[in-house]
Amino acid sequence: MPLASRFLRPSAVAFSGVGPRLLTRRVQQNLRPSLFQTFSTRARLLQSTEATVQTEAPKPKSFLGRALGIVAIAFFFTTTGFLMAAVPAFKAADGFINPPTDEETLLLYTPEDDVAREVDEFIKNHPVSVELRSSPEFSESRPHLKIPESYRSHNLTGGTLSGTDKVVVPPYIWAEAGGKSLVSISYLGAALCGHPGIIHGGMLATLLDEGLARCCFGALPNKIAMTANLNINYKAPAKAGQFVVLRAKTTKVEGRKAWVEGHIETLVAPGETPLILAEASGLFIEPRQASTMARVYPVQ
Known part of the structure:
Protein backbone atom coordinates (compact mmCIF):
# COMPACT_ATOMS: atom_id res chain seq x y z
CA MET A 1 0.00 0.00 0.00
CA PRO A 2 1.39 3.33 -0.88
CA LEU A 3 2.48 5.58 1.97
CA ALA A 4 0.10 8.40 0.99
CA SER A 5 -2.91 6.08 1.15
CA ARG A 6 -2.18 5.16 4.75
CA PHE A 7 -2.32 8.79 5.87
CA LEU A 8 -5.48 9.61 3.90
CA ARG A 9 -7.50 6.53 5.06
CA PRO A 10 -9.46 7.01 8.32
CA SER A 11 -7.93 5.12 11.16
CA ALA A 12 -10.10 2.34 12.49
CA VAL A 13 -8.29 2.52 15.80
CA ALA A 14 -9.46 6.07 16.46
CA PHE A 15 -13.09 4.92 16.39
CA SER A 16 -12.65 1.38 17.58
CA GLY A 17 -15.26 0.35 20.10
CA VAL A 18 -17.32 3.52 19.62
CA GLY A 19 -20.41 3.05 17.56
CA PRO A 20 -22.65 5.79 16.22
CA ARG A 21 -25.33 5.34 18.95
CA LEU A 22 -22.83 5.53 21.77
CA LEU A 23 -21.30 8.67 20.29
CA THR A 24 -24.72 10.36 20.01
CA ARG A 25 -25.60 9.54 23.64
CA ARG A 26 -22.34 11.03 24.87
CA VAL A 27 -22.91 14.24 22.89
CA GLN A 28 -26.47 14.54 24.29
CA GLN A 29 -25.19 14.00 27.83
CA ASN A 30 -22.64 16.75 27.33
CA LEU A 31 -25.39 19.12 26.09
CA ARG A 32 -27.77 18.51 29.07
CA PRO A 33 -27.69 21.23 31.76
CA SER A 34 -26.14 20.22 34.99
CA LEU A 35 -28.14 19.92 38.20
CA PHE A 36 -26.60 23.15 39.51
CA GLN A 37 -27.58 25.05 36.39
CA THR A 38 -31.17 23.80 36.65
CA PHE A 39 -31.40 24.79 40.31
CA SER A 40 -30.02 28.27 39.61
CA THR A 41 -32.49 28.86 36.80
CA ARG A 42 -35.45 27.81 38.94
CA ALA A 43 -34.24 30.04 41.79
CA ARG A 44 -34.09 33.04 39.49
CA LEU A 45 -37.58 32.34 38.19
CA LEU A 46 -38.87 32.11 41.75
CA GLN A 47 -37.25 35.43 42.70
CA SER A 48 -38.69 37.08 39.59
CA THR A 49 -42.18 35.81 40.44
CA GLU A 50 -41.92 37.08 44.02
CA ALA A 51 -40.72 40.49 42.81
CA THR A 52 -43.64 40.69 40.41
CA VAL A 53 -46.08 39.90 43.18
CA GLN A 54 -44.47 42.49 45.48
CA THR A 55 -44.56 45.26 42.83
CA GLU A 56 -48.16 44.78 41.84
CA ALA A 57 -50.18 48.04 41.93
CA PRO A 58 -51.98 48.72 45.18
CA LYS A 59 -55.69 48.37 45.32
CA PRO A 60 -57.51 51.29 43.66
CA LYS A 61 -59.00 54.02 45.83
CA SER A 62 -62.64 53.97 46.62
CA PHE A 63 -65.12 55.75 44.39
CA LEU A 64 -65.58 58.49 46.99
CA GLY A 65 -61.83 59.16 47.14
CA ARG A 66 -61.55 59.40 43.37
CA ALA A 67 -64.55 61.72 43.18
CA LEU A 68 -63.15 64.05 45.84
CA GLY A 69 -59.81 64.17 44.03
CA ILE A 70 -61.45 65.11 40.73
CA VAL A 71 -63.55 67.80 42.42
CA ALA A 72 -60.47 69.27 44.12
CA ILE A 73 -58.51 69.44 40.85
CA ALA A 74 -61.46 70.98 39.00
CA PHE A 75 -61.95 73.57 41.75
CA PHE A 76 -58.26 74.52 41.70
CA PHE A 77 -58.06 75.08 37.95
CA THR A 78 -61.44 76.83 37.79
CA THR A 79 -60.45 79.24 40.56
CA THR A 80 -57.06 79.90 38.98
CA GLY A 81 -58.61 80.60 35.57
CA PHE A 82 -61.20 82.92 37.07
CA LEU A 83 -58.58 84.93 38.95
CA MET A 84 -56.37 85.24 35.87
CA ALA A 85 -59.30 86.55 33.84
CA ALA A 86 -60.68 88.78 36.59
CA VAL A 87 -57.51 90.65 37.57
CA PRO A 88 -57.48 92.90 34.45
CA ALA A 89 -61.19 93.60 34.93
CA PHE A 90 -60.61 94.54 38.58
CA LYS A 91 -57.82 96.92 37.54
CA ALA A 92 -60.01 98.56 34.90
CA ALA A 93 -62.91 98.91 37.33
CA ASP A 94 -60.63 100.47 39.93
CA GLY A 95 -59.35 102.90 37.28
CA PHE A 96 -62.92 104.05 36.58
CA ILE A 97 -63.97 104.24 40.22
CA ASN A 98 -60.75 105.86 41.46
CA PRO A 99 -59.32 107.82 38.51
CA PRO A 100 -56.10 109.79 38.92
Missing part, protein backbone atom coordinates in the same frame (compact mmCIF):
# COMPACT_ATOMS: atom_id res chain seq x y z
CA THR A 101 -56.35 113.47 39.75
CA ASP A 102 -55.53 116.23 37.26
CA GLU A 103 -52.13 116.68 38.89
CA GLU A 104 -51.41 112.94 38.76
CA THR A 105 -52.17 112.75 35.03
CA LEU A 106 -49.27 115.13 34.39
CA LEU A 107 -46.89 112.46 35.71
CA LEU A 108 -48.40 109.37 34.07
CA TYR A 109 -47.05 109.71 30.54
CA THR A 110 -43.75 108.12 29.46
CA PRO A 111 -42.62 108.93 25.88
CA GLU A 112 -42.30 105.89 23.62
CA ASP A 113 -39.32 107.19 21.63
CA ASP A 114 -37.13 110.24 21.02
CA VAL A 115 -39.68 111.86 18.72
CA ALA A 116 -42.43 111.61 21.33
CA ARG A 117 -40.05 112.90 24.00
CA GLU A 118 -39.13 115.92 21.86
CA VAL A 119 -42.78 116.69 21.08
CA ASP A 120 -43.76 116.38 24.73
CA GLU A 121 -40.98 118.69 25.91
CA PHE A 122 -41.80 121.26 23.22
CA ILE A 123 -45.45 121.50 24.30
CA LYS A 124 -44.63 121.48 27.99
CA ASN A 125 -42.12 124.34 27.72
CA HIS A 126 -43.80 126.47 25.04
CA PRO A 127 -44.58 130.05 26.14
CA VAL A 128 -48.33 129.45 25.68
CA SER A 129 -48.15 126.50 28.09
CA VAL A 130 -46.04 128.43 30.58
CA GLU A 131 -48.50 131.33 30.56
CA LEU A 132 -51.55 129.11 31.05
CA ARG A 133 -49.80 127.12 33.77
CA SER A 134 -49.14 130.28 35.74
CA SER A 135 -52.77 131.42 35.61
CA PRO A 136 -54.75 130.54 38.77
CA GLU A 137 -58.03 130.43 36.81
CA PHE A 138 -56.90 127.40 34.80
CA SER A 139 -56.24 123.82 35.90
CA GLU A 140 -53.81 121.75 33.84
CA SER A 141 -54.36 118.06 33.05
CA ARG A 142 -54.03 115.28 30.48
CA PRO A 143 -57.53 113.79 30.75
CA HIS A 144 -56.95 110.96 28.27
CA LEU A 145 -54.62 109.40 30.83
CA LYS A 146 -57.55 109.05 33.23
CA ILE A 147 -58.89 106.29 31.00
CA PRO A 148 -57.68 102.90 32.34
CA GLU A 149 -54.85 101.56 30.20
CA SER A 150 -56.70 98.31 29.46
CA TYR A 151 -59.61 100.31 28.03
CA ARG A 152 -57.70 102.88 25.93
CA SER A 153 -57.63 100.66 22.85
CA HIS A 154 -61.45 100.98 22.81
CA ASN A 155 -61.35 104.79 22.97
CA LEU A 156 -61.06 106.81 19.74
CA THR A 157 -59.04 109.83 20.87
CA GLY A 158 -57.38 108.16 23.85
CA GLY A 159 -56.25 105.05 21.97
CA THR A 160 -57.10 104.56 18.29
CA LEU A 161 -55.88 107.99 17.15
CA SER A 162 -52.96 108.13 19.58
CA GLY A 163 -49.38 107.03 19.02
CA THR A 164 -46.55 107.25 16.51
CA ASP A 165 -47.34 109.52 13.52
CA LYS A 166 -50.83 110.19 14.92
CA VAL A 167 -51.63 112.25 18.01
CA VAL A 168 -48.08 111.61 19.12
CA VAL A 169 -48.51 112.53 22.80
CA PRO A 170 -51.63 112.88 24.97
CA PRO A 171 -52.85 116.50 24.60
CA TYR A 172 -52.21 119.04 27.33
CA ILE A 173 -55.44 120.74 28.43
CA TRP A 174 -56.07 123.84 30.53
CA ALA A 175 -59.68 124.25 31.73
CA GLU A 176 -61.01 127.42 33.30
CA ALA A 177 -63.03 126.97 36.47
CA GLY A 178 -66.80 126.73 36.02
CA GLY A 179 -66.56 125.47 32.45
CA LYS A 180 -66.00 128.97 31.07
CA SER A 181 -63.20 128.24 28.59
CA LEU A 182 -60.62 125.65 27.56
CA VAL A 183 -57.28 125.53 25.74
CA SER A 184 -55.68 122.34 24.38
CA ILE A 185 -52.37 121.78 22.59
CA SER A 186 -51.74 118.73 20.38
CA TYR A 187 -49.32 117.48 17.73
CA LEU A 188 -50.77 115.87 14.58
CA GLY A 189 -48.65 113.33 12.69
CA ALA A 190 -48.59 112.17 9.08
CA ALA A 191 -50.77 109.08 9.72
CA LEU A 192 -53.82 111.34 10.17
CA CYS A 193 -53.85 112.67 6.61
CA GLY A 194 -56.67 112.71 4.09
CA HIS A 195 -54.69 114.11 1.18
CA PRO A 196 -50.90 113.66 1.27
CA GLY A 197 -49.44 116.04 3.82
CA ILE A 198 -52.86 117.44 4.83
CA ILE A 199 -54.63 116.39 8.02
CA HIS A 200 -58.05 114.83 7.38
CA GLY A 201 -60.94 117.21 8.03
CA GLY A 202 -62.61 114.52 10.11
CA MET A 203 -59.66 114.60 12.48
CA LEU A 204 -60.13 118.32 13.06
CA ALA A 205 -63.87 117.72 13.53
CA THR A 206 -63.12 115.07 16.16
CA LEU A 207 -60.84 117.45 18.06
CA LEU A 208 -63.49 120.20 17.94
CA ASP A 209 -66.28 117.86 19.00
CA GLU A 210 -64.37 116.60 22.02
CA GLY A 211 -62.77 119.95 22.91
CA LEU A 212 -65.96 122.00 22.83
CA ALA A 213 -67.84 119.37 24.82
CA ARG A 214 -65.12 119.17 27.45
CA CYS A 215 -65.10 122.94 27.73
CA CYS A 216 -68.66 123.09 29.09
CA PHE A 217 -68.44 120.09 31.44
CA GLY A 218 -67.68 122.30 34.41
CA ALA A 219 -70.79 124.40 33.75
CA LEU A 220 -73.19 121.45 33.93
CA PRO A 221 -74.57 119.78 37.09
CA ASN A 222 -72.96 116.35 36.56
CA LYS A 223 -69.94 117.50 34.52
CA ILE A 224 -70.82 115.55 31.37
CA ALA A 225 -72.60 116.26 28.08
CA MET A 226 -73.37 114.74 24.69
CA THR A 227 -73.14 116.50 21.34
CA ALA A 228 -76.56 117.57 20.06
CA ASN A 229 -75.35 119.80 17.24
CA LEU A 230 -71.95 120.76 15.80
CA ASN A 231 -71.30 123.19 12.95
CA ILE A 232 -67.81 123.43 11.44
CA ASN A 233 -66.30 125.86 8.95
CA TYR A 234 -62.89 124.92 7.56
CA LYS A 235 -60.67 127.95 7.00
CA ALA A 236 -57.28 126.59 5.89
CA PRO A 237 -55.56 123.24 5.29
CA ALA A 238 -53.95 121.74 8.39
CA LYS A 239 -50.49 120.48 7.54
CA ALA A 240 -49.25 117.17 8.92
CA GLY A 241 -46.45 117.28 11.44
CA GLN A 242 -47.42 120.49 13.20
CA PHE A 243 -48.61 121.67 16.60
CA VAL A 244 -52.17 122.96 16.90
CA VAL A 245 -54.08 124.84 19.60
CA LEU A 246 -57.79 124.37 20.29
CA ARG A 247 -59.52 127.28 22.03
CA ALA A 248 -63.13 127.02 23.22
CA LYS A 249 -65.54 129.22 25.20
CA THR A 250 -68.93 128.45 26.73
CA THR A 251 -71.32 131.18 25.58
CA LYS A 252 -74.60 130.12 27.19
CA VAL A 253 -75.94 127.61 29.74
CA GLU A 254 -79.60 126.69 30.38
CA GLY A 255 -80.19 123.81 32.78
CA ARG A 256 -78.78 120.72 31.08
CA LYS A 257 -77.89 122.59 27.87
CA ALA A 258 -74.70 124.45 27.00
CA TRP A 259 -73.68 126.36 23.87
CA VAL A 260 -70.00 126.49 23.03
CA GLU A 261 -67.86 128.13 20.34
CA GLY A 262 -64.26 127.43 19.44
CA HIS A 263 -61.57 127.08 16.80
CA ILE A 264 -58.30 125.32 15.99
CA GLU A 265 -55.23 127.41 15.18
CA THR A 266 -51.54 126.83 14.61
CA LEU A 267 -49.14 127.04 17.55
CA VAL A 268 -46.78 129.94 16.91
CA ALA A 269 -44.00 131.78 18.69
CA PRO A 270 -44.77 134.86 20.81
CA GLY A 271 -45.55 137.88 18.64
CA GLU A 272 -46.61 135.84 15.61
CA THR A 273 -50.20 135.61 14.37
CA PRO A 274 -51.63 132.07 14.38
CA LEU A 275 -53.45 130.69 11.34
CA ILE A 276 -57.04 129.62 12.05
CA LEU A 277 -57.64 126.19 10.52
CA ALA A 278 -61.28 125.54 11.46
CA GLU A 279 -64.07 127.18 13.47
CA ALA A 280 -67.01 125.48 15.17
CA SER A 281 -70.06 126.04 17.33
CA GLY A 282 -72.20 123.45 19.04
CA LEU A 283 -74.97 122.58 21.43
CA PHE A 284 -74.21 120.06 24.16
CA ILE A 285 -76.83 118.46 26.42
CA GLU A 286 -76.37 116.61 29.67
CA PRO A 287 -78.23 113.23 29.56
CA ARG A 288 -80.95 112.58 32.11
CA GLN A 289 -78.97 109.61 33.44
CA ALA A 290 -75.81 111.73 33.73
CA SER A 291 -75.46 111.16 37.46
CA THR A 292 -74.91 107.44 36.82
CA MET A 293 -72.61 108.05 33.85
CA ALA A 294 -70.42 110.40 35.85
CA ARG A 295 -69.83 107.73 38.48
CA VAL A 296 -68.90 105.08 35.92
CA TYR A 297 -66.88 107.12 33.43
CA PRO A 298 -64.64 109.95 34.70
CA VAL A 299 -64.61 112.95 32.38
CA GLN A 300 -62.62 115.48 34.36
Whole structure:
Protein backbone atom coordinates (compact mmCIF):
# COMPACT_ATOMS: atom_id res chain seq x y z
CA MET A 1 0.00 0.00 0.00
CA PRO A 2 1.39 3.33 -0.88
CA LEU A 3 2.48 5.58 1.97
CA ALA A 4 0.10 8.40 0.99
CA SER A 5 -2.91 6.08 1.15
CA ARG A 6 -2.18 5.16 4.75
CA PHE A 7 -2.32 8.79 5.87
CA LEU A 8 -5.48 9.61 3.90
CA ARG A 9 -7.50 6.53 5.06
CA PRO A 10 -9.46 7.01 8.32
CA SER A 11 -7.93 5.12 11.16
CA ALA A 12 -10.10 2.34 12.49
CA VAL A 13 -8.29 2.52 15.80
CA ALA A 14 -9.46 6.07 16.46
CA PHE A 15 -13.09 4.92 16.39
CA SER A 16 -12.65 1.38 17.58
CA GLY A 17 -15.26 0.35 20.10
CA VAL A 18 -17.32 3.52 19.62
CA GLY A 19 -20.41 3.05 17.56
CA PRO A 20 -22.65 5.79 16.22
CA ARG A 21 -25.33 5.34 18.95
CA LEU A 22 -22.83 5.53 21.77
CA LEU A 23 -21.30 8.67 20.29
CA THR A 24 -24.72 10.36 20.01
CA ARG A 25 -25.60 9.54 23.64
CA ARG A 26 -22.34 11.03 24.87
CA VAL A 27 -22.91 14.24 22.89
CA GLN A 28 -26.47 14.54 24.29
CA GLN A 29 -25.19 14.00 27.83
CA ASN A 30 -22.64 16.75 27.33
CA LEU A 31 -25.39 19.12 26.09
CA ARG A 32 -27.77 18.51 29.07
CA PRO A 33 -27.69 21.23 31.76
CA SER A 34 -26.14 20.22 34.99
CA LEU A 35 -28.14 19.92 38.20
CA PHE A 36 -26.60 23.15 39.51
CA GLN A 37 -27.58 25.05 36.39
CA THR A 38 -31.17 23.80 36.65
CA PHE A 39 -31.40 24.79 40.31
CA SER A 40 -30.02 28.27 39.61
CA THR A 41 -32.49 28.86 36.80
CA ARG A 42 -35.45 27.81 38.94
CA ALA A 43 -34.24 30.04 41.79
CA ARG A 44 -34.09 33.04 39.49
CA LEU A 45 -37.58 32.34 38.19
CA LEU A 46 -38.87 32.11 41.75
CA GLN A 47 -37.25 35.43 42.70
CA SER A 48 -38.69 37.08 39.59
CA THR A 49 -42.18 35.81 40.44
CA GLU A 50 -41.92 37.08 44.02
CA ALA A 51 -40.72 40.49 42.81
CA THR A 52 -43.64 40.69 40.41
CA VAL A 53 -46.08 39.90 43.18
CA GLN A 54 -44.47 42.49 45.48
CA THR A 55 -44.56 45.26 42.83
CA GLU A 56 -48.16 44.78 41.84
CA ALA A 57 -50.18 48.04 41.93
CA PRO A 58 -51.98 48.72 45.18
CA LYS A 59 -55.69 48.37 45.32
CA PRO A 60 -57.51 51.29 43.66
CA LYS A 61 -59.00 54.02 45.83
CA SER A 62 -62.64 53.97 46.62
CA PHE A 63 -65.12 55.75 44.39
CA LEU A 64 -65.58 58.49 46.99
CA GLY A 65 -61.83 59.16 47.14
CA ARG A 66 -61.55 59.40 43.37
CA ALA A 67 -64.55 61.72 43.18
CA LEU A 68 -63.15 64.05 45.84
CA GLY A 69 -59.81 64.17 44.03
CA ILE A 70 -61.45 65.11 40.73
CA VAL A 71 -63.55 67.80 42.42
CA ALA A 72 -60.47 69.27 44.12
CA ILE A 73 -58.51 69.44 40.85
CA ALA A 74 -61.46 70.98 39.00
CA PHE A 75 -61.95 73.57 41.75
CA PHE A 76 -58.26 74.52 41.70
CA PHE A 77 -58.06 75.08 37.95
CA THR A 78 -61.44 76.83 37.79
CA THR A 79 -60.45 79.24 40.56
CA THR A 80 -57.06 79.90 38.98
CA GLY A 81 -58.61 80.60 35.57
CA PHE A 82 -61.20 82.92 37.07
CA LEU A 83 -58.58 84.93 38.95
CA MET A 84 -56.37 85.24 35.87
CA ALA A 85 -59.30 86.55 33.84
CA ALA A 86 -60.68 88.78 36.59
CA VAL A 87 -57.51 90.65 37.57
CA PRO A 88 -57.48 92.90 34.45
CA ALA A 89 -61.19 93.60 34.93
CA PHE A 90 -60.61 94.54 38.58
CA LYS A 91 -57.82 96.92 37.54
CA ALA A 92 -60.01 98.56 34.90
CA ALA A 93 -62.91 98.91 37.33
CA ASP A 94 -60.63 100.47 39.93
CA GLY A 95 -59.35 102.90 37.28
CA PHE A 96 -62.92 104.05 36.58
CA ILE A 97 -63.97 104.24 40.22
CA ASN A 98 -60.75 105.86 41.46
CA PRO A 99 -59.32 107.82 38.51
CA PRO A 100 -56.10 109.79 38.92
CA THR A 101 -56.35 113.47 39.75
CA ASP A 102 -55.53 116.23 37.26
CA GLU A 103 -52.13 116.68 38.89
CA GLU A 104 -51.41 112.94 38.76
CA THR A 105 -52.17 112.75 35.03
CA LEU A 106 -49.27 115.13 34.39
CA LEU A 107 -46.89 112.46 35.71
CA LEU A 108 -48.40 109.37 34.07
CA TYR A 109 -47.05 109.71 30.54
CA THR A 110 -43.75 108.12 29.46
CA PRO A 111 -42.62 108.93 25.88
CA GLU A 112 -42.30 105.89 23.62
CA ASP A 113 -39.32 107.19 21.63
CA ASP A 114 -37.13 110.24 21.02
CA VAL A 115 -39.68 111.86 18.72
CA ALA A 116 -42.43 111.61 21.33
CA ARG A 117 -40.05 112.90 24.00
CA GLU A 118 -39.13 115.92 21.86
CA VAL A 119 -42.78 116.69 21.08
CA ASP A 120 -43.76 116.38 24.73
CA GLU A 121 -40.98 118.69 25.91
CA PHE A 122 -41.80 121.26 23.22
CA ILE A 123 -45.45 121.50 24.30
CA LYS A 124 -44.63 121.48 27.99
CA ASN A 125 -42.12 124.34 27.72
CA HIS A 126 -43.80 126.47 25.04
CA PRO A 127 -44.58 130.05 26.14
CA VAL A 128 -48.33 129.45 25.68
CA SER A 129 -48.15 126.50 28.09
CA VAL A 130 -46.04 128.43 30.58
CA GLU A 131 -48.50 131.33 30.56
CA LEU A 132 -51.55 129.11 31.05
CA ARG A 133 -49.80 127.12 33.77
CA SER A 134 -49.14 130.28 35.74
CA SER A 135 -52.77 131.42 35.61
CA PRO A 136 -54.75 130.54 38.77
CA GLU A 137 -58.03 130.43 36.81
CA PHE A 138 -56.90 127.40 34.80
CA SER A 139 -56.24 123.82 35.90
CA GLU A 140 -53.81 121.75 33.84
CA SER A 141 -54.36 118.06 33.05
CA ARG A 142 -54.03 115.28 30.48
CA PRO A 143 -57.53 113.79 30.75
CA HIS A 144 -56.95 110.96 28.27
CA LEU A 145 -54.62 109.40 30.83
CA LYS A 146 -57.55 109.05 33.23
CA ILE A 147 -58.89 106.29 31.00
CA PRO A 148 -57.68 102.90 32.34
CA GLU A 149 -54.85 101.56 30.20
CA SER A 150 -56.70 98.31 29.46
CA TYR A 151 -59.61 100.31 28.03
CA ARG A 152 -57.70 102.88 25.93
CA SER A 153 -57.63 100.66 22.85
CA HIS A 154 -61.45 100.98 22.81
CA ASN A 155 -61.35 104.79 22.97
CA LEU A 156 -61.06 106.81 19.74
CA THR A 157 -59.04 109.83 20.87
CA GLY A 158 -57.38 108.16 23.85
CA GLY A 159 -56.25 105.05 21.97
CA THR A 160 -57.10 104.56 18.29
CA LEU A 161 -55.88 107.99 17.15
CA SER A 162 -52.96 108.13 19.58
CA GLY A 163 -49.38 107.03 19.02
CA THR A 164 -46.55 107.25 16.51
CA ASP A 165 -47.34 109.52 13.52
CA LYS A 166 -50.83 110.19 14.92
CA VAL A 167 -51.63 112.25 18.01
CA VAL A 168 -48.08 111.61 19.12
CA VAL A 169 -48.51 112.53 22.80
CA PRO A 170 -51.63 112.88 24.97
CA PRO A 171 -52.85 116.50 24.60
CA TYR A 172 -52.21 119.04 27.33
CA ILE A 173 -55.44 120.74 28.43
CA TRP A 174 -56.07 123.84 30.53
CA ALA A 175 -59.68 124.25 31.73
CA GLU A 176 -61.01 127.42 33.30
CA ALA A 177 -63.03 126.97 36.47
CA GLY A 178 -66.80 126.73 36.02
CA GLY A 179 -66.56 125.47 32.45
CA LYS A 180 -66.00 128.97 31.07
CA SER A 181 -63.20 128.24 28.59
CA LEU A 182 -60.62 125.65 27.56
CA VAL A 183 -57.28 125.53 25.74
CA SER A 184 -55.68 122.34 24.38
CA ILE A 185 -52.37 121.78 22.59
CA SER A 186 -51.74 118.73 20.38
CA TYR A 187 -49.32 117.48 17.73
CA LEU A 188 -50.77 115.87 14.58
CA GLY A 189 -48.65 113.33 12.69
CA ALA A 190 -48.59 112.17 9.08
CA ALA A 191 -50.77 109.08 9.72
CA LEU A 192 -53.82 111.34 10.17
CA CYS A 193 -53.85 112.67 6.61
CA GLY A 194 -56.67 112.71 4.09
CA HIS A 195 -54.69 114.11 1.18
CA PRO A 196 -50.90 113.66 1.27
CA GLY A 197 -49.44 116.04 3.82
CA ILE A 198 -52.86 117.44 4.83
CA ILE A 199 -54.63 116.39 8.02
CA HIS A 200 -58.05 114.83 7.38
CA GLY A 201 -60.94 117.21 8.03
CA GLY A 202 -62.61 114.52 10.11
CA MET A 203 -59.66 114.60 12.48
CA LEU A 204 -60.13 118.32 13.06
CA ALA A 205 -63.87 117.72 13.53
CA THR A 206 -63.12 115.07 16.16
CA LEU A 207 -60.84 117.45 18.06
CA LEU A 208 -63.49 120.20 17.94
CA ASP A 209 -66.28 117.86 19.00
CA GLU A 210 -64.37 116.60 22.02
CA GLY A 211 -62.77 119.95 22.91
CA LEU A 212 -65.96 122.00 22.83
CA ALA A 213 -67.84 119.37 24.82
CA ARG A 214 -65.12 119.17 27.45
CA CYS A 215 -65.10 122.94 27.73
CA CYS A 216 -68.66 123.09 29.09
CA PHE A 217 -68.44 120.09 31.44
CA GLY A 218 -67.68 122.30 34.41
CA ALA A 219 -70.79 124.40 33.75
CA LEU A 220 -73.19 121.45 33.93
CA PRO A 221 -74.57 119.78 37.09
CA ASN A 222 -72.96 116.35 36.56
CA LYS A 223 -69.94 117.50 34.52
CA ILE A 224 -70.82 115.55 31.37
CA ALA A 225 -72.60 116.26 28.08
CA MET A 226 -73.37 114.74 24.69
CA THR A 227 -73.14 116.50 21.34
CA ALA A 228 -76.56 117.57 20.06
CA ASN A 229 -75.35 119.80 17.24
CA LEU A 230 -71.95 120.76 15.80
CA ASN A 231 -71.30 123.19 12.95
CA ILE A 232 -67.81 123.43 11.44
CA ASN A 233 -66.30 125.86 8.95
CA TYR A 234 -62.89 124.92 7.56
CA LYS A 235 -60.67 127.95 7.00
CA ALA A 236 -57.28 126.59 5.89
CA PRO A 237 -55.56 123.24 5.29
CA ALA A 238 -53.95 121.74 8.39
CA LYS A 239 -50.49 120.48 7.54
CA ALA A 240 -49.25 117.17 8.92
CA GLY A 241 -46.45 117.28 11.44
CA GLN A 242 -47.42 120.49 13.20
CA PHE A 243 -48.61 121.67 16.60
CA VAL A 244 -52.17 122.96 16.90
CA VAL A 245 -54.08 124.84 19.60
CA LEU A 246 -57.79 124.37 20.29
CA ARG A 247 -59.52 127.28 22.03
CA ALA A 248 -63.13 127.02 23.22
CA LYS A 249 -65.54 129.22 25.20
CA THR A 250 -68.93 128.45 26.73
CA THR A 251 -71.32 131.18 25.58
CA LYS A 252 -74.60 130.12 27.19
CA VAL A 253 -75.94 127.61 29.74
CA GLU A 254 -79.60 126.69 30.38
CA GLY A 255 -80.19 123.81 32.78
CA ARG A 256 -78.78 120.72 31.08
CA LYS A 257 -77.89 122.59 27.87
CA ALA A 258 -74.70 124.45 27.00
CA TRP A 259 -73.68 126.36 23.87
CA VAL A 260 -70.00 126.49 23.03
CA GLU A 261 -67.86 128.13 20.34
CA GLY A 262 -64.26 127.43 19.44
CA HIS A 263 -61.57 127.08 16.80
CA ILE A 264 -58.30 125.32 15.99
CA GLU A 265 -55.23 127.41 15.18
CA THR A 266 -51.54 126.83 14.61
CA LEU A 267 -49.14 127.04 17.55
CA VAL A 268 -46.78 129.94 16.91
CA ALA A 269 -44.00 131.78 18.69
CA PRO A 270 -44.77 134.86 20.81
CA GLY A 271 -45.55 137.88 18.64
CA GLU A 272 -46.61 135.84 15.61
CA THR A 273 -50.20 135.61 14.37
CA PRO A 274 -51.63 132.07 14.38
CA LEU A 275 -53.45 130.69 11.34
CA ILE A 276 -57.04 129.62 12.05
CA LEU A 277 -57.64 126.19 10.52
CA ALA A 278 -61.28 125.54 11.46
CA GLU A 279 -64.07 127.18 13.47
CA ALA A 280 -67.01 125.48 15.17
CA SER A 281 -70.06 126.04 17.33
CA GLY A 282 -72.20 123.45 19.04
CA LEU A 283 -74.97 122.58 21.43
CA PHE A 284 -74.21 120.06 24.16
CA ILE A 285 -76.83 118.46 26.42
CA GLU A 286 -76.37 116.61 29.67
CA PRO A 287 -78.23 113.23 29.56
CA ARG A 288 -80.95 112.58 32.11
CA GLN A 289 -78.97 109.61 33.44
CA ALA A 290 -75.81 111.73 33.73
CA SER A 291 -75.46 111.16 37.46
CA THR A 292 -74.91 107.44 36.82
CA MET A 293 -72.61 108.05 33.85
CA ALA A 294 -70.42 110.40 35.85
CA ARG A 295 -69.83 107.73 38.48
CA VAL A 296 -68.90 105.08 35.92
CA TYR A 297 -66.88 107.12 33.43
CA PRO A 298 -64.64 109.95 34.70
CA VAL A 299 -64.61 112.95 32.38
CA GLN A 300 -62.62 115.48 34.36
